[in-house]
Amino acid sequence: MKQPIVSARHFSRRNFLKYAVAGTLAAHAAAFANVTTAWSADAKGxxxxxxxxxxxxxxxxxxxxIHGSIGGDMLELKTVVPYPQDYDSVVDQAQREQKNNARPRIAxxxxxxxxYxxxxxxxxxxxxSMPMPFFTLLEKYDVGDRTIIPFCTHEGSRFGRSEQDLRRLCPRARLLKGFETRGSRAAGAQKSVDAWLRGLGLLTG
Known part of the structure; x- marks a missing residue:
């Protein structure tokens, strides 16, 4: 699991986080650049x-x-029943939900x-992968052929299989290159976030 799993003493419980992230083929780089150029002018604010x-x-x-750099609207996904704050409790609950393919109720x-x-x-x-409340939400709302851009925090697992799950949940959407960072480095990630946004054509200067 990942967050709130940021303490080194818990790392041994997170060996399951070692999932490989598929890399983007270099042959698609030029095509990707053309796509981002085409939509980025209208994809702001x-x-x-x-x-x-x-x-x-x-x-x-x-x-x-992200919001501070390019604007847009922000919305936090919340569940009807909040997750426990205790580390071990939230780890266990998240594992049960995934094993049971649960769909937690969302508020x-x-x-x-x-x-959008x-x-x-x-x-x-x-x-x-993503917390199961996102499975609830993305099965409730059809995002159609909109552009989806993931970002993820972790403590060594990167995206895991979350991008594959997003493609399955949003089969018609255009999934662009995401951003990932360790949760312990999130507070200082602004420069990396901006570099990523520039690569997508959403931030200039």
Missing amino acids: GNMLILYFSHSGNTRKVAEQ TEIPNLEK DVIFIGFPNWWG
Whole structure:
């Protein structure tokens, strides 16, 4: 699992986090650049949604950094029953939810989804993927062919299999290159976030 798993003393419990992240083929680099150039001019400000789930606050910090650099609307995904604050309890609950393929009830609604062309999806890596509330949300709301940009905090697992899960949950969406950082480094990730946004054509200067 990932956040709020940031303490070194818990690292042995997170050996399951060692998932490889598939790299982007170099042959697609030019095509990707052309795509980002085409949509980036219109993908700023009011038609962007930064949707995130954060338990310990690290993913929230990255969401705030994205928002501070390029604007857009921010929305936090919350569950009807909050997750426990105790580390071991939240680890165990997240594992049970994943094993049971659970769909936790969510309190967050997106009443104006049609407003957005670009949706950032941010999450801590829990047991190799997104927390299960995102499965609830993305099965409830059809994002269609919108542009999806993931960002993830972790303590060694990177994206795990979350990008594959996003493709499965949003089969018609255009999934762009995501951003990942260790949760323990999230507070100081602004420069890396900005470099990523520049690579997507969303930030200049």
